[in-house]
Amino acid sequence: MSTVRLLECLQQWFQAQCDEDWEHGYGVEIATMSNPGWSLQIDLTGTILEEKSFSGLEYGCDEGGHDWMRCKVEEAQFTGNGGPTKLPELIQTFLNWAKTEQNWLAVPPYQSARELDLEWYRNLSEETGPELCRREGCGVARIAQSVFCRRHQFEQVKGYLPTE
Ligand SMILES: [Zn+2]
Numbered sequence: 001m002s003t004v005r006l007l008e009c010l011q012q013w014f015q016a017q018c019d020e021d022w023e024h025g026y027g028v029e030i031a032t033m034s035n036p037g038w039s040l041q042i043d044l045t046g047t048i049l050e051e052k053s054f055s056g057l058e059y060g061c062d063e064g065g066h067d068w069m070r071c072k073v074e075e076a077q078f079t080g081n082g083g084p085t086k087l088p089e090l091i092q093t094f095l096n097w098a099k100t101e102q103n104w105l106a107v108p109p110y111q112s113a114r115e116l117d118l119e120w121y122r123n124l125s126e127e128t129g130p131e132l133c134r135r136e137g138c139g140v141a142r143i144a145q146s147v148f149c150r151r152h153q154f155e156q157v158k159g160y161l162p163t164e
């Protein structure tokens with residue numbers, strides 16, 4: 001792959017993750033190191049690569065000189081370090097691994113079912129009563145749309161108590 005193509009693919013992958021949320025907490029970092037060398041760090045949290053295993057790749061690390069590289073995946077982060085001419089190869093290594101996923105630009109479902117449930121819960125109206133929740137022993141005022149308080153309305157509809 002040409003270096004330009006490598007950068008284009010890395011951009012594509014980054015863009016695919018951006019959902020106005022992911023990019024605020026996670027991202028890609030390219031930096032230099034004093035040994036000297038390059039470091040490439042790519043966050044995998046919230047991507048389809050998060051649980052994917054990587055056997056690692058390493059050569060030349062104990063030999064001195066510039067011809068060395070080490071790539072690994074740990075704690076949902078791809079980390080590649082290499083000599084001063086290895087930046088393209090670091091990016092290539094990440095892409096080769098990512099592209100073993102058939103839909104390597106796919107993203108996981110934005111929210112789990114439970115997250116959607118919690119969002120629904122947060123949108124229930126205030127517990128203004130004045131009647132109390134009809135669930136025995138509850139003592140909390142009911143919400144406008146229901147005879148229950150928010151928690152018990154949630155339980156009534158979803159079948160479990162909200163955990164937030
Ligand atoms: Zn209640």
